[in-house]
């Protein structure tokens with residue numbers, strides 16, 4: 001079930017249903033190619049792709065599903081079916097954003113892009129007292145960012161011994177983190193505006209092999225950790241919300257943090273109706289998340305994530321990224337897809353899985369209006 005084969009002649013990859021992202025990255029980079037995928041190497045290709053696929057290269061190349069040429073799946077009635085733009089096109093539409101609902105994917109075929117081998121990166125850390133100024137820099141930058149730049153604004157708490165100045169340890173910070181996937185000689189020009197705001201207390205800037213970057217967080221997020229994340233799409237966030245979030249991060253029971261990822265670029269150039277993924281036009285993906293190890297902290301950390309997201313609820317627009325939304329249930333499914341897409345998905349579910357065999361997911365109920 002694992003394994004990825006790349007054909008450099010056609011610039012395509014075939015990943016089996018149990019392959020991990022790291023396998024796809026290594027196989028593609030061996031030929032100077034890439035599929036835009038997620039940021040942790042041991043994530044499954046299947047789950048990530050079937051929900052959309054967001055990571056470091058998507059503003060430049062598009063979501064993972066925008067590179068999906070074909071998916072093979074075993075359906076609820078036991079058939080092996082191939083879905084593409086021309087074979088079972090409606091099923092292929094649903095597989096790109098809500099795919100876990102319609103079968104067990106056994107193989108994926110991806111179109112690859114020439115890329116690599118390096119990624120240029122920067123992380124700028126600021127005291128949280130600068131949160132409004134840092135947000136203003138980020139918001140203005142995101143509105144006209146070159147496609148080659150993936151950029152995140154966040155609020156976190158400076159860990160002890162994390163290389164932060166002593167007076168910041170344990171206190172909330174704001175940060176800007178970017179990846180530049182274009183030519184090395186364009187990095188300084190393309191990211192200058194991110195450096196033009198308040199003076200950071202620390203700035204880590206450099207170039208690293210793409211494959212190293214893609215596995216740099218594998219240990220931090222090693223299997224067995226507990227994590228919870230909820231997110232929404234948004235076009236703006238009220239300044240007052242940011243002050244509340246700084247306070248929430250400062251007083252979080254665990255390691256809760258808040259981040260805003262710039263979308264747009266190639267993601268937003270695909271028409272909204274092309275795939276089941278909802279919210280192509282959104283400027284931002286807004287998230288609260290937490291990871292921890294002790295099961296006794298489950299409730300406290302989950303409640304914290306939910307509380308943080310209520311702060312930005314008034315800013316939310318259509319859709320939420322399914323793979324960035326741990327909350328499940330009918331309300332969450334409706335929020336992720338919006339009413340119109342959910343109606344279309346429910347019809348697809350009735351056609352392919354009327355008994356709801358595949359329900360351990362962001363479930364689209366077969367009955368009309370039941371989701």
Ligand SMILES: Cc1cc2nc3c(=O)[nH]c(=O)nc-3n(C[C@H](O)[C@H](O)[C@H](O)COP(=O)(O)OP(=O)(O)OC[C@H]3O[C@@H](n4cnc5c(N)ncnc54)[C@H](O)[C@@H]3O)c2cc1C
Pocket residue numbers: 017018037038039040042043044045046047048049050051052053054055099100103104105106221227323324360361362
């Ligand atoms: C540490 C970490 C980092 C992450 N980083 C990113 C990121 O950078 N970008 C991003 O977009 N997402 C990211 N995610 C979210 C990730 O995309 C989802 O958790 C995704 O569901 C994981 O897929 P998986 O294959 O590992 O599936 P699992 O966790 O095993 O399953 C998730 C869902 O997919 C279904 N599923 C799994 N395999 C198949 C299959 N072959 N056919 C049909 N359904 C299947 C399962 O039934 C379940 O509903 C991250 C998650 C974690 C925990």
